Every structure is written in structure tokens, then in C-alpha cells.
Amino acid sequence: MWGPVQSDGKDVLNPIWNQHKSAIEKCIEEEIHKYQIFPPLSSVFNAFTLSCPAVKVVIIGQDPYHNKGEAHGLAFSVQQGKMPPSLRNIFKELNREYGIMRTNTDLSDWASQGVLLLNTALTVRENCPGSHIHIWKPFTSEVIKMxxxxxxxxxxxxxxxxxxxxxMIDNKNNLVLKHSHPSPLARKSFIGNNHFSQCNAYLITKNKTPITWV
Structure with missing residues (x-):
């Protein structure tokens, strides 16, 4: 059916994908016949347009936006239309840290710099958040572990x-930044976590180019 996008002539996720491909494809094909699912199949693996060795940052989301015309394969990102509340809070934090209010809701520029915007479910039923977590979790868990x-x-x-x-993360050799979810419904405010500047400071210590967030 489909699979992670190849990069530089080989698919670095191929061994993991091959373990789960049949089960995932069977479930998704059954879902397509019964429900509207997002994002479009052509966009499901957009987060993997970068090969894993090129990844500098991983931002983990739950599942795609479940309204029509929003999800396009990158966690928290939308190509067009109304800005989701979670993304609005992410941009508010960026503005607090850098003094610039980002308005472009398409985060493809982050992905091109090595930010893996990974939802733990790569698809979702329309208006039914969490509906495909069980389908994708075995695959995405192994990706995160890798x-x-x-x-x-x-x-x-x-x-x-x-x-x-x-x-699943070796926190001695990687930087793990934890905070509340950017949803306005979260108990603790997302604003004030300094994650984006902390991230770039760490990348610099590893002789990596910092991310242009805004």
C-alpha cells in the first residue's frame, strides 16, 4: 500500500516497517471502507521525509488533527485554515522566547531542518481522536526506541x-525536555517552558546547526 518515504536511496525505517506493515495495512484498509480518515494516504508518512540519522529533534504528538483539511502528516502542523489551539500556544511560547510571532502554520520548514514531528498514531478517524492509536503504537514505539x-x-x-x-530514550546521551501539553485544556500552562531555546543551546554544544523556529 504505502510506507515510510525513502531518503538517499534507502529506507532507514524499512526493518521496522516490514515487521508491522501487514497488520497496519489490513486495519487501515478496513477503516477506509467504513470511515473518513485523516490525513490523506499520500501524506501519512510525511514526518519521515528525513532519514532518521538526520534527525536532530523529535517532538511527539498523539494523533493527527481529526477535522477535514487540517492534518498533513506532521504533528501539530496544518497546511491551511484556522490555527488549532495547541499550535497557537506553541507559537505564543516561541514569541515569548524569541520576540517574533510566527504565523505560518505549516511546520514543514522545521521538518526540513531535522525536526521529526511524530504522532504516535499516523492516522485518525474523522472527529474521533485516539481512534487509531492501537493500530500504530507498535510501529511508532519502535521508531521512538530506535x-x-x-x-x-x-x-x-x-x-x-x-x-x-x-x-525508551537514553537520557544520558540525549536531551529530554518535558512539560505540559500545549492544549489550552492542560492543567499547567505550556507558556514559559523555554524548550525551543534550550533545544538550540544543546544542539550548539553538539556542533549541530540550531533550528530556525520562527
Whole structure:
């Protein structure tokens, strides 16, 4: 059906994907016949347009936006339309840290710099958040574990769902940043965490180019 996008002639996720491909494809094909799912199949693996060795930052989300025309394969990102509340709070924090209010809701420029915007479910039923977590979790958990075994990567874990993956990350050789979810419904405000500037400071210590966030 489809799979992670190839990079530089080879698919670094191929061994993991091959273990789960049949089960995932079967479930998704059944879902397509019954429900509207997002994002479009052509966008499901957009987060993997970068090869994993090029990843400098991993931001873990739960699942895609579940309204029509929003999700396009990158966690927290939307190509067009109304800005989701979580993304608005992310931009407020960027403005607090850098004094610039980002308005472009498409985070593809982050991805091109080595930010993996990874939802733990790569698809979702329309208006049904969390509906495909069980389908994708075995695959995305292994991806996170693989990345967590590398070194010099910044992991941003926002909220309890993302933080359950902390145990898969080698925090001696990577930087793990934890805070509340950017949703305005979170008990603790997302604003004030300084994650973006902390991330760049760490990347500089690893002789990596910092991310242009805004």
C-alpha cells in the first residue's frame, strides 16, 4: 500500500516497517471502507521525509488533527485554515522566547531542518481522536526506541501521552525536555517552558546547526 518515504536511496525505517506493515495495512484498509480518515494516504508518512540519522529533534504528538483539511502528516502542523489551539500556544511560547510571532502554520520548514514531528498514531478517524492509536503504537514505539538509542537528539515530550515514551530514550546521551501539553485544556500552562531555546543551546554544544523556529 504505502510506507515510510525513502531518503538517499534507502529506507532507514524499512526493518521496522516490514515487521508491522501487514497488520497496519489490513486495519487501515478496513477503516477506509467504513470511515473518513485523516490525513490523506499520500501524506501519512510525511514526518519521515528525513532519514532518521538526520534527525536532530523529535517532538511527539498523539494523533493527527481529526477535522477535514487540517492534518498533513506532521504533528501539530496544518497546511491551511484556522490555527488549532495547541499550535497557537506553541507559537505564543516561541514569541515569548524569541520576540517574533510566527504565523505560518505549516511546520514543514522545521521538518526540513531535522525536526521529526511524530504522532504516535499516523492516522485518525474523522472527529474521533485516539481512534487509531492501537493500530500504530507498535510501529511508532519502535521508531521512538530506535531514535532514543541514538545520541545528541533533543526529545520534546509534551503531556502525559508523550511522556510515557521517556523510558525508551537514553537520557544520558540525549536531551529530554518535558512539560505540559500545549492544549489550552492542560492543567499547567505550556507558556514559559523555554524548550525551543534550550533545544538550540544543546544542539550548539553538539556542533549541530540550531533550528530556525520562527
Amino acid at each position: 531514535l532514543g538509542g541514538m545520541s545528541g537528539i533533543v526529545f520534546m515530550l509534551w503531556g502525559k501521552h508523550a511522556q510515557q515514551y521517556e523510558c
